[in-house]
Amino acid sequence: MKSRASITVSVTLTLVVNTLAAVSGASPAVAGTTSTDRTPRPYEVTSERSKAPFTVAPRRMVVPLTWSGTTVEPVSRAITYRNNTRSTLRIRLRIALRDRSGHAAPAALAKLSAGSVTVRAGREARTNLELRGHGVKPGAYHGTVQVTSAAGQPLGSTAVSVDLHGPAPAPAPPVGSVTASADSVNADLASPGIPDLTRRHTLTYRNTGTTAVRLRLSATLNGPDGEATKAPAGLFEVPDHVTVPAQGSAQVTLTFRGAGIPQGRYLGALVATGTDGATKVTTTLVAEVGQEQYNVAVNLIDRNGTAPTRPTWVYAWSISDGGRWERKVENGSGVFELPPGTYDVTTAIATGAGQTLINHRITVDDRDFDLRMDAREGEPVELSPQGIGVPGMVEAWYDTPWYRFTAEGPEGSVFAVWHGPDEVEENVGFQVTGWGKRDATDGPGAAYILSRYFAGRIPPATVWHPSPGELSVTRNHFRSVNLSRSGGLNVTGGYVDEMRMNVTFPQTVTTYIEPGLSYSRELGYGIGYGNWAQIADYRTAAQQGERDDVWNGAVLTTGDFGVGAEPRRTSGGQLSVIAPGGYVDSSGRTGSMDRTTNELTLAADGQTIATGTGQLHADLPPESKRYTLTWDRTANTEIAKFSTATKTEWSFESHHIDWEEQTLPLHLLRLAIAGLNDANAAAPGSQLRIPVKVQPVQDLPTPEITSMSVETSDDDGNTWQTASSAEEDGTWTATVSNPDAPGFVSLRIKATDADGNTVTQTFIRAYEVKS
Known part of the structure; x- marks a missing residue:
């Protein structure tokens, strides 16, 4: 039938993936590169494609509208906004329409359902453009729905044409019989x-x-x-x-x-x-x-050979002009009314726990026809490492500039069908992500996230099981620092919303990541809300091969002064210090802990000048003086097992400099102790060599350390014993002899630089001594 129709239109492992670009730097079996004889592999990634960071669909819409003399329901058209970035975006929307003379259209003609929308990373949001013919002069109106960021940066627009038809003129009354x-x-x-x-x-x-x-x-x-x-x-x-x-x-x-x-x-x-x-x-x-329209009757069949039992969305995207149609198909049958052109018709048919992604490329020319979309034709889609025994999930996408159609489910229940030419030039592609996890409470845990992208097609081979040797394999040793001995591991990445894992400390979780991808990790532990700690390692580039990574390794030192929060003396003579938040472990990653207290005291000439909690401000005299700044940090006693109390004392000289702001040399110490086990414990009577590094304040050079003293305590700092330290090739190393009895070792280290500035840091319960 031919017809006319209107178109209606914790550990959080965060994998940061450009899901629409080929993996670079990976082995051939992983990234899908060609073999040495240049023969394409079945799963070859054919090309790279950069996805626009933000898209608007449709890019244009034409809406016929009939004038009404009475109030009627508005005509509504949906506009979709897709955020392909890794950050949530707040967007602002504005409709601007004008008539043929260039005058602004009446406000009553067009209204957006929202003036601003939040679009989550990798997600879509919609608004409705509502159009009313009541109270508006008939005619043609043209303009745009403009999209900007919250800061006013243009992100895209939809061109809108409204044809407001006037009412037919009333006929003259008849004359005669x-x-x-x-x-x-x-x-x-x-x-x-x-x-x-x-x-x-x-x-x-x-x-x-x-x-x-x-x-x-x-x-x-x-x-x-x-x-x-x-x-x-x-x-x-x-x-x-x-x-x-x-x-x-x-x-x-x-x-x-x-x-x-x-x-x-x-x-x-x-x-x-x-x-x-x-x-x-x-x-x-x-x-x-x-407009000329033809009926395309869509018939859906699930993998059991029957019509789907649940409503199923089917999309048609015009390759010819970018138009988009969608239908919610009930009982397996629905009809699209499409103008002549070439289309990709896509759906995901559910069968049991999984889905089958189906794409048909069709041409509508001069007749109606039936389109059968049969899930039984689907090839399995699998993506998981070999031999790790971790149950996984698979998510497959068919991508166009206008929409992303997804099929997902447990591995073994996701399938894909492509009907069309082997390769196409249009801006479309097939994306697969596989992920899985195993809790680390009764033994070592594991987690993986892998991804594949294929430009212009669904590939003929859709099953990939790379060996661990082809991946980036990291054994994450989560050391025991939590008095409750348990924590949470949340794994996210790409378009994987969340994988939650439980961890009992100490424990190891091995991650399997595709080489060339950038990923992030975050470990959470503690008692509950407001009584929690976390430590993160963001944007690590996955490199092929195996490695070990220690988390919460002793000594847990104080956090760095943040960028923009460096300790300063202003040109007006005011000293300003904000205590760094959180802590840093032996691998250099930063963590935070609830209910940590920070007390600051500034003194000169034996007199206290100022005190502060969390931050300190003081007006200094112009003449040169030696100041002592003391920072007492106390960790949450319900969470922290190590570095329960930290005291930092700086001694430095400062004087006024006209028209110049000074960064104060409040440097910090970093300690990484080799020879500790996953409980952050050393053997009784053992000897440890502890390299000591100086972490300079941002924008200041690393100071030259001229002397260093080291002391140890086995009674939480009540008494101290001298330990030895020596410098070789610019690196200072402390040598510590551990007590024979089990317990904790505290450290106190004082470093003096060539300018006479000193930093002394005391770490109560730096590590444990235990058989």
Whole structure:
């Protein structure tokens, strides 16, 4: 059937993936590169494609609208915004329409359902453009729905054309004894290209007089869309005359033909004038010539060979002009009304716990046809490492610039079908992500995230099981620092929302990541909300091979002064210090802990100048003085097992410098102790060599350390014993002899630089001694 239709339009492992670009730097079996003889592999990644960071769909829409003299429900059109970045975006929306003279359209014509929208990373959001024909002058209106970031940066737009049709003019009242059976005749046509499309209407004239009346029939039609130009001659036909007998009636046939007629709305009138000079009957004519449409009947079949039991969304994307249609198909059958062109028709059919992603490339030309989308034709989609025994999930996408269609489920339940040319040039692609996890409570845990992208097709081979040797394999040793001995591991990455894992400390979790990908990790532990700690390692580039990574390794030192929060003396003479948040482990990653207290004290000449909690500010005299700044940090006693209390004392000279802000040399120490086990414990009576590094304040050079003293305590700092330290090739190393009895070792280290500045840091319970 041919028809006219309107178009309606914890550990958090965060994998940061450009899901729409080929993996670079990976081994051939992993990234899908070609072999050495240049023979393409079945899973070859054919090309790279950079996805636009933000897309708007549709890019243009045409909305026919009919004027109404009374309030009616608005016509609504959806606009979709896709955020392909790794950050949540807050966008602002603005509609601007003008008439043909360039004047702003009345505000009543168009309204957005929201003026701003939050679009999550890798997700879509929608708004509705609502259009009303009530109270607005008929005519053509054009403009855009503009999209900007919260900061005003342009992100895209949708071009909008609104054709607000005016009402058909009311016919003049009849003169004489003859009336017509209808005041107006409306014809609904589709064109161009359908030569046999014809609409016929019968109009009856009745004569109440006592003598017959001969009527001359003449018609005029203008348009399209209210324009003064005459309509094409082939649009309308009517006989030249008709005779209506006395006390009787006569019929005439009005013929409308849409073939070759430009799209639009044509208005006019049929005037019947009596030869008696005393009869005149007017009938309004309206011809709606729409876009050529054909029915594409979609029939869905699941993997059991039956119609899907749940409603299923089916999308049609026009390769020809970017248009988009969607249908919610019930009971496996639905119909698209599509203009001629080439389309990708995509769906995901659910069967059990999984889904089958299906894409058909079709051409609509000059006839209706049926499209069967059969999930039984699907090839399995699998993506997991070999031999790790971790149950996984698979998510497969078919991507276009306008929408992303997804099929997901446990590995073994996801399938894919492609009907179309082997390679296409359009900006489309097939994306697969596989992920899985095993808790680390009763033994070592594991987690993996892998990804594949194929430009322009669904590949013929959709099963990949790389060996661990082809991946980036990291054994993450989560050391025991939590008094509750348990923690949480949340794994996210790419378009994987969340994988939650439980960890009992100490424990190891091995991650398997695709080489070339960038990923992040975050470990959470503690008691509950407001009594929690976490430590993270963001944006680590995955390199092929195996490695070990220690988390929360002793000594847990104080955090760095943040960028923009460096300790300063202003040109006005005010000292400003903000205590660094969190802590740093032996691998250099930063963590944070709830309910940690920070007390600061500034002194000079034996007198306290200022104190502060968390931060300290003091006005300093212009002359040069030696100052002592003390920072006492106490960790949450319900969480922390190590570095329960830290004391840092700086001694430095400072004086006023005109018109210059000074960064103060409040450097920090970093300690990484080799020889500890995963409980951060050393053997009783053992000896440890501890390299000591100085972490300079941001924007200051690393100071030259001229002397260093080291002390140890086995009674939480009540008494101290001297340990040895030595410098070799610019590196200072402390040598510590551990006690024979189990317990904790505290450290106190003082470093002096070439300018006479000192930093002394005390770490209570730096590590444990245990058999």
